[in-house]
Amino acid sequence: MCTKQRWYGLVMLAVIALGITTHGKDFMGDWRGTLKAPDGATRTVFAQVINWGKGEYQANILESIYTQPVPEKPLLVLRGKLDGQRVQFGDSQAAIAAGTFRGATAIGELDLQPYRLESPTLGLAAPAGAEMIIGGDKGLIGLRSPRRAGGVVDLNKSLAKSANCAAYLRNSLIVDAPCQALLRCGSDDGIVVFLNGEKVYEKAVPRPLTADEDRVELSLRAGENVLMLKVLQGGGDWSAQARVVDLQGRPLAGLRYRLQPEGVPMASDGAILAWDVSGPYTQAGKSGMALAVQAFAPESDPAGATWQLVENRQPSGERWKLLDDGTIELLPKGGSMVSNYEFGDGTLHVEFRTPVMFEARGQGRGNSGVYLQGRYEIQVLDSYGLAGKDNECGGIYQLGKPLVNMCLPPGQWQTYDVDFTAPRFDADGNKTANAMVTVRHNGVLIHDRLELPKATGGAMGKEAAKGPLALQDHGNPVQFRNVWFLPKP
Incomplete structure (x- = not known):
């Protein structure tokens, strides 16, 4: 295991390798140089210059940055205004111009030059055995948008709109050899799942449709396997996927489906786009949820039931922009992205870049999130130069603030390297151990074996042994690339 000092050294090597660079016309970024005190003593200091938009700047003068111990407060905070090709800071003589940050201040004479810190793990190749989520030779793979689940069947449209009833959806799964499979489904309202005539799952509760809410393991035999869903209806919307x-x-x-819309290839996420549908079925005096145990014709006499073919050719939507280099950019209001792959223990690598939004403030400034198992959020935000709270970049909402604020300026690629231990459960489903996480942000340790006693806000569901990676849409065009997960042996 690398020590904190070694990781910091690696980051500094990345800085040295890049050499001195300018910050461009916006002047925002890190600076390093000397402060000559009134008594003549000289020491190394740093500055983090923040662009607040409309020509307003803030410079935090600090003893150190990106390392522990974190300074309790800046040595000096300067407020400045853009004046042509320079930024003049208040009544002091300090200014940024022509690639330098110089001048007299209340604590002494500044002489600073810009430098660019870069994560030592940028571009880190996925090791053997890793699951590629974004990147690799095939570009964007392994993601879906649950907001636009493929193959949703609206039973109010396909059948007569009704209440306190049930309908059946049937298709066949064809495989060449026996295997284990996973059915991910959702329904409005309840659902009962049958495989080859045997009931394998039941959830008879009123609820809205949430894509993939239910997880059902299936044991498939070689050849044809008949899958049938019984969808219960209390009232209102009535649908399933x-x-x-x-x-x-x-x-x-x-895997092949017996029913598949003509000319439409199999959906990459396994969505079923065609069904034989039968119904609606009712029984006097019984509610829709009570019909879960009532065997209608599709259960008792499938050949004698009346079926109609219903197709939904709309596959799962891609609500993001794919750039030429394989980077993906979240589309505002496009919905969060979820990996097809579900993981337990292992190591996650994520590269992200927040947009330049100088005039935005707080949670509206480059907001997204990396949800481990879809349940534990590591915040993504432009919180460059800020305090480093649990709702800022690198923070885990309500559970832990970063040990040090490692957020780089917006528009610069950053990394999260995460060692994750999933929660443990006994045979009855009771949690016996909390999830645990160690996080390095741009190569520096920010959470060290932090226990996660509960899911954070916005979680996709209850805690479980496995879950997908989710990249949150919070209305800002945050970018991601080179995302992979290496499961622990």
């Missing part, structure tokens, strides 16, 4: 993948959430090799 389903997809079949392998146990890690990836495409199931060799």
Whole structure:
């Protein structure tokens, strides 16, 4: 394990290798140089210059940056205004011009030059055995948008709109050899799942449709396997969706569906786009949820039931922009992205870049999030030069603030390297140990074996042994690239 000092050294090597660079016309970024005190003593200091938009700047003069111990407060805070090709800071003589930050201040004479810190793990190649989520030779892979689940069947449109009833959806899964598979489905309201005539799952509760809410393991035999969903209706909306993948959430090799819209290829996420549908079925005096145990014709006499073909050719939507270099950019209001792959213990590598939004403030300034297992959020935000709170970049909402604020200026690529231990559960589903996380932001340790006693706000569901990676849409065009997960052996 690398020590804190070694990681800091690696980061500084990245800085030295880059050499001295300018910050461009906006002047925002890190500076390093000397402060000559009134008594003539000289020491090394740093400055973090923040652009607040409309020509307003702030410079925090600090004894150190990107390392521990974190200074309790800056040595000096300067407020400045853009004046042509320079930034003049208040009543002092300090100014940024022509690539330098110089001048007299209340604590002495500044002489600073810009430098650019870069994470030592940028571009880190996925090791053997890693699951590529964004990047690799094939570009964007392994993601879906649950807001636009493929193959949703609106039963109020396909059948007569009704209440306190049930309908059946049927298709066949065809595989060449026996295998284990995973059914991910959601429904409005409840659902009962049958495989080859046997009930394998039931959730008879009123609820809205949430894509992939249910997780059902299937044991498939070689050849044809009849999958049937019984969708219960209390009232209002009435719909369902389903997809079949392998146990890690990836495409199931060799899977075919008996019913598939003509000319439409199999959906990459395994979404079922066609069904035989039968219904609606009712029984006097019984609510929709009570019909879960009532065997109607599709259960008792499938051949004698009346079926109609219903197709939804709309696959799962991609609500992001794919750039030429394989980077993806979140589309505002496009919805969060979720990996097809689900993971437990292992190591996650994420590269991200927040947009330049100088006039935005707080949570509206380059906001996104990396949700481990879709449940524990590591915040993504432009919080360059700020205090480093649990709701700022690198923070884990309500559970832990970063040991040091490692957020770089907006527009610069950054990294999270995460060692994750999933929560543990006994045979009855009771949690016996909390999840645990160690996080390095741009190569520097910011969380050290932090226990996560609960899911954070915005979680996709209850805690579990496995779950997907989720990249949060919070309305800002944050970019991601080179994202992979290496499971622990």
